Amino acid sequence: MKQDYTIPRGTLDGVEAFIRVAERRSFRQAAIDLGVTPSAISQAIRALEARLGVALFTRTTRRVALTEAGQRFLEQARPAFDEIVAAGGAARELGAKPSGLLRLAVPPAVVSLILQPVLASFSAAYPEVVVEVVASAELADLVAGGFDAGIRMGEYIAADMVAVRLTPPLHLIIVGSPGYFAHCKRPGVPAELAQHACIRLRRSDGAIAPWRLRGPAEPLELAVSGPLIVNDIPGMLDAALGGVGLAQLPEPVARAQLAAGRLEEVLAGHAAMSAGLFLYFPSRAQVMPKLRAFIEHLKGFAATTFA
Numbered sequence: 001m002k003q004d005y006t007i008p009r010g011t012l013d014g015v016e017a018f019i020r021v022a023e024r025r026s027f028r029q030a031a032i033d034l035g036v037t038p039s040a041i042s043q044a045i046r047a048l049e050a051r052l053g054v055a056l057f058t059r060t061t062r063r064v065a066l067t068e069a070g071q072r073f074l075e076q077a078r079p080a081f082d083e084i085v086a087a088g089g090a091a092r093e094l095g096a097k098p099s100g101l102l103r104l105a106v107p108p109a110v111v112s113l114i115l116q117p118v119l120a121s122f123s124a125a126y127p128e129v130v131v132e133v134v135a136s137a138e139l140a141d142l143v144a145g146g147f148d149a150g151i152r153m154g155e156y157i158a159a160d161m162v163a164v165r166l167t168p169p170l171h172l173i174i175v176g177s178p179g180y181f182a183h184c185k186r187p188g189v190p191a192e193l194a195q196h197a198c199i200r201l202r203r204s205d206g207a208i209a210p211w212r213l214r215g216p217a218e219p220l221e222l223a224v225s226g227p228l229i230v231n232d233i234p235g236m237l238d239a240a241l242g243g244v245g246l247a248q249l250p251e252p253v254a255r256a257q258l259a260a261g262r263l264e265e266v267l268a269g270h271a272a273m274s275a276g277l278f279l280y281f282p283s284r285a286q287v288m289p290k291l292r293a294f295i296e297h298l299k300g301f302a303a304t305t306f307a
Contacts, residue, residue, distance in 0.1 A: 012081075012084075013044065013047065013048065013051075014044040014045060014047055014048030014051075015048065015077055015081055016034070016081065017030060017034065017040075017041050017044040017045060017048075018044075018045060018048055018056060018070075018073070018074075018077070019074065019077065019078055019081055020033050020034060020041075021041060021045065021057065021064065022057075022066055022070065022074050025063070025064050025065070026064060027041050027042060027045075027064065045057065052069075052073070054067075054069040055067050055069065055070070056069060056070035056073060057070055097128070097289055098126045098128065098129050098289045098290045098292075098293040098294075099126075099128035099129060099289070099290060100128070100129065100130070100288075100290055101129075101130045101132060102129050102130065102131050102132065102148050102149075102290045102291060102294055103132045103134065103145075103146060103147045103148050104131065104132065104133050104134065104147065104148065104149055104150065104151065105134050105136065105140035105142060105145060105147045105149075105150040105151075106133060106134070106135055106136075106150060106151045106152075107135070107136070107137055107151070107152065107232060107233065108135045108136070108137065108232045108233070108234045109232065109233035109234050109237075109250075109253055110135075110151045110277065111133060111135050112234075113252055113253060114151065114166065114277065114298065114301070114302065115133060115151075117301060117305070118297060118298055118301045119131060121297070121301075122293075122294060122297045122298075125293075125297065126290070126293055126294075126297075129290045129293070129294070131294075134147070137204060137231045137232040138204045139152070139156060139204045139205075142161075142280075142281065142282055143282055148281060148288070148290070148291050149279055149280065149281040149291055149294075149295075150279070150280055150281070151166070151277060151278070151279050151280075152277070152278065152280065153250075153274050153275060153276070153277060153278075154274070154275025154276055154277070154278050155274065155275050157278055157280045160282075160283065161280040161281065161282060161283070162280060162281055162282070162283050163278040163279070163280040164278060164279045164280070164295055164299070165276060165277075165278055166276070166277045166278060166279055166298060166299065166302040166306075167252070167276040167277045167302055167306040168276055168306060169273045169274060169275060169276045170250045170251055170252060170273065170274045170276050170277070171250070171251040171271040171272070171273060171274075172211075172212060172248050172249070172250060172251075172271060172272045172273070172274055173248070173249060173250075173251050173254060173265050173268065173271050174187075174193075174211070174246055174247070174248050174265065174266050174267050174270075174271070175240055175246065175247055175248075175249060175254050175257075175258065175263040175264060175265050175266070176240060176243075176245065176246045176247070176263065176264060176266065177240060177241055177242070177243045177262065177263055177264070178261070178262075178264060179243040180197075180240075180243045180244075180245065180246070181264060184196060184197075186266050187246075187266055187267055188267075189267075190213050190215075190220060190222060190267060190270055193211070193222060193224055193246070193267075194224070194225070196224075196226070196245060196246050197226040197227055197228075197244065197245030197246065198211070198224035198225060198226035198245055198246050198247075198248075199226055199228050199229075199230065199236050199239045199240060199244055199245045199246065199247040200224060200225075200226055200228070200229045200230075201229070201230060201231070201232075201233070201236060202229050202230070202231050204231075208223070208229065210222055210223050210224075211224050211248045212248075212272040213267070213270040213271070213272050214269075214270050214271060214272050214273075215270075219272060220270075220272075226244075226245045226246075227244065227245065228244050228245065233249060233250070233253055234253075236248075236249060237249060237253055237254065237257070240254075240263060241257060241262055241263065246266070250274060251271075252306070277302075279295060279298060
């Protein structure tokens, strides 16, 4: 059963005025310090005393002194108030310049592809920001996990997220090692993939991802088969390099291995397109400076690398 609960209103009202009067032993000096009238200070103190049900000061025309209750209240209220003021300053600092902890949820393949090349330069440019990278094939709940942002292929980003493009659409290419092709004929058409060992990817929802290819009229989705199922793209890359079978990978992931001759592309004319990589975060009225700085830094790198 839902219980009635009323949030006390004005719990902290008058506390700053009380502390300033207690320190200055003067309503007039406290008013000058706070930039208000002595009447406003008196009203704030009377309201605070009414809420507490006890007098905090004894007053004469010439002197202001704390009562026993006022002294006890001051001893406990001043350190607590100081902490609140300090907390407000810390919060304002996070909102004023790039600083604090920036937590990112990313697939393992993104770490080497995008993050490793920029982390050193970002840290040098923004030394007050600490970047925490949580690499997982799972689709993280950013809010529940306490993440500032994530990086994913556009196909897997929820519609209620703010998404910032990092790369253009990427080719999904099919590759195999020279060792694999030494004993297996290269497929010439998509239908011949049924005769090959294909390394498959299990998504975080438990489903096996089909291979997407470009068809003569419209895209194709093939349910391939093979001896190995992994849960992330680096695992597929490693298996392909080891000669286990063919793998379908985003082209930038395999680019260095293709250039070195350790992998070879097949069915290039049938390479499908993915939406590309995006940085995404929950919709907020204000993006924190640490995240804004990281987005701009990352966009600058991506613009030159994936152009």
